[in-house]
Amino acid sequence: MANNFELEGSVKLIGDVQTFASGFSKREFVVEVEDGRFTQAIKFECLKDKTSLTDGLSEGDRVKVTFDIRGNEYKDRHFVNLVAWKIEQAGSGSPDGGPPPGDEDHPPLHLSEPPAGHGQEGDDDIPF
Numbered sequence: 237m238a239n240n241f242e243l244e245g246s247v248k249l250i251g252d253v254q255t256f257a258s259g260f261s262k263r264e265f266v267v268e269v270e271d272g273r274f275t276q277a278i279k280f281e282c283l284k285d286k287t288s289l290t291d292g293l294s295e296g297d298r299v300k301v302t303f304d305i306r307g308n309e310y311k312d313r314h315f316v317n318l319v320a321w322k323i324e325q326a327g328s329g330s331p332d333g334g335p336p337p338g339d340e341d342h343p344p345l346h347l348s349e350p351p352a353g354h355g356q357e358g359d360d361d362i363p364f
Contacts, residue, residue, distance in 0.1 A: 282321075
């Protein structure tokens with residue numbers, strides 16, 4: 237597929253490397269992405285030598301994942317896999333390994349929307 241896709245979020249889960257009898261290996265990981273009021277948990281997989289991309293990542297790390305979408309059919313069922321081939325640290329976490337700072341460009345929903353009734357006529361009364 238000619239399209240590459242990117243997604244940013246926080247690592248929620250990193251699975252173990254799975255090696256199969258054929259010698260094929262994969263590692264699954266989950267990235268949480270804010271989507272309005274709901275958080276989406278998106279599962280990716282790294283294949284073969286790309287399983288090492290998740291080495292050094294920890295749960296809670298902010299990452300940007302570059303991936304391809306793969307689809308296949310097995311016994312009349314269709315499957316879609318998100319295959320990661322590049323993972324970058326997103327944001328600049330503190331050097332001491334503490335949690336990364338908040339995303340100032342996108343404040344939490346409860347701070348980014350005015351309370352009901354604001355932003356309408358009469359909004360220019362300044363309380364001080």
